[in-house]
Amino acid sequence: MKLQLFSYIDQVIEYKESLRFELEEAQKAIDDLFTSIFSSRDWFVNYSSRIKEDDSLKEKIIRQDYFRRYREPQAMFHQLSDIIGSRIECRFINDEEVAYQALFKHFPYPNNGGFYRSDRDPRIELRLGDDQPKQQKNGFSSYRIDGRFLGRTVLNFELQIKSIVNVFWNEIDHKILYKNYNYVVTEAFVRQIMASIKGDLELIDRQLQMVYEHLTSLDQAGSWSPNQQLESFIGRTIQDIYVMPLRESSNLFFDFRASTDLLTEFLFTRVKYESKEGMASEFIRILEEASRAKLDEVRFGYTLDFDPPIDYHSDITREMGDLINKAVNENLAWNFMVAILFDLNPDQKQREIFRTFVDYIYFRIIHCVRSTFEEEGASPADHEGIIDEISMFYIRYSMVYPDAIYFTLEGLEDFKKVLRHMIDVWLTQGDSEAVFQVFTEAYASQEIEGRLGEVEDLQAHQEKGGRDHGHND
Structure with missing residues (x-):
């Protein structure tokens, strides 16, 4: 029956x-x-x-x-x-x-x-x-x-x-686990694998959404060059792949926007003036490296120590490298930025990419000062001394309480507005103290109290030390 x-x-x-x-x-x-x-x-x-x-x-x-x-x-x-x-x-x-x-x-x-x-x-x-x-x-x-x-x-x-x-996820979850009644000793392990797959699919979803939004905004982005659009896309990818998961997993909240801008500007600087194909290739390379990223494998939260010390090109880049290294070991945003930089360049030695990064920031600043002198009708060759002084003063000022915004295109554009006035004072008075007084008056009212005093102390210390060290070309 x-x-x-x-x-x-x-x-x-x-x-x-x-x-x-x-x-x-x-x-x-x-x-x-x-x-x-x-x-x-x-x-x-x-x-x-x-x-x-x-x-x-x-x-x-x-x-x-x-x-x-x-x-x-x-x-x-x-x-x-x-x-x-x-x-x-x-x-x-x-x-x-x-x-x-x-x-x-x-x-x-x-x-x-x-x-x-x-x-x-x-x-x-x-x-x-x-x-x-x-x-x-x-x-x-x-x-x-x-x-x-x-x-x-x-x-x-x-x-x-x-x-x-989620349609795709529903199909694999339904077929593999939901209606699978075979006895599985490692079911918990399979669940972990499936959760990882779900996370990867959500990442793909975010990337597809960014691609869609990027394509639909092309007609509205007439003032943006294709290069800027690619940099912006990579910046958003970095936010989605690295920054947002860090906030969710560690409950660490800090403003990473300026660091993202600086990072993407640096990543593309090597191909920015090459062919469109070179820019596109670098874009795809960065995207592929980012898609392979696993947050728990990114060396975030660890001190950065190079042994033996990096052999920089000059005393000024050595000082700047030391200042940035110090910032990496003390500041969350800088630490995370450099950790991402290393993660996106796995085939390059860390000491080499770090030195290149330091050189990039230094030459970006020195170029900003030199080009502004030219725009003001003054030959940079005739003012090398004050150009070096202004550049290093700005670097030291920026690194007392380090904020990546000072080295981004946006930050340097703000600096140029003050710099034009500084150059005018130099050309009319020839007095370096008066030049830096212009900087002090422009920045002191909007920055953390005591920064300029620390810069002066650091400058005095470095000038004393500089008498004991030669150039290292």
Whole structure:
């Protein structure tokens, strides 16, 4: 004699078949409604639906032990929340929230049980009072909204909202784990692997969204060169791959925007004046290195010590290198910036990339001062001494309380405004003290008190030490 369970399952399936017309009517009405609402939205990708198959229905009755919970097959059938399943697919994870919020506009009329009626088809209702997204058994969250169709028979349906990557994730999770009943000794390990895959997919989603936003903004970015657009894209990638995960995992919050700007400007400086192909190749290289990054492998939070010391090109770059090295060992933003720099250049020795980075900052500053002298009609060759003094003074000033903003294009543009006045004083008075007084008056009111005094102490110390050391070319 067969188990009563199997007879129960057969009765449920027979009842479902008796409602075939009602189910198809409900499915068509639901399809028409959501397609008409969302198909014209820019974030919309696809819509799909299905009536629950017999095999899936059998599996769910057994897995949920419905036979013991609902003695009447018809009562059990009407408890199923997803006898009809519909899914709105959107581009990105962020679009899921956009799609969910749009539902409130089209289901404005409240009914009992937390349901809201459609303004286009009063037979269709959604329960919009629940918290969304809902937590799933696999530990992740998903937008799953209960609905019902008020036809000759009340039929339940479930509306899912999923991005492209979450559609893919749902498929692999459902096939590999959700309906895999084989005994797996290492199930916890498999779960960890799946969680890692989910994290990688979310990263891909963010990168795809950045690509989309970049492409859609090209027409509006007339004042931006292609190179600036690539740098901006890499900057956002660094924020998403390195900075945001650090904030989430370590609860460390610091302003990394200037550091990101300086880092991306440096990464592209070697190819900025080459061909477009060279710029594109470097862009792809950086993107590939960043996509392989693992935050726990980035050497953040460790002191930076080179043994033997780096052999810099001159005393002035040695001093600057020491100041930056000190900042790396004391300042979170500088420490993280250099850690990312090393991570994005794994094939280059760290001491070499660090020295190149120091040289880059120094020559950026010296070029800023020299070019401003030229713009003011003064030959740099005739003013080498004061140019070196101004450059080193600015470096020392910037590194007392180190902030990467002073070395970015934006920071140097601000410096040039003061520098023009300094040069004017030099050309008319020839007095270096008066020149630095201009700097003091311009910066003292907006900077941390005591910075300029520390610069003067450091300058005096370095000048004393400089008498004991020769040039190291």
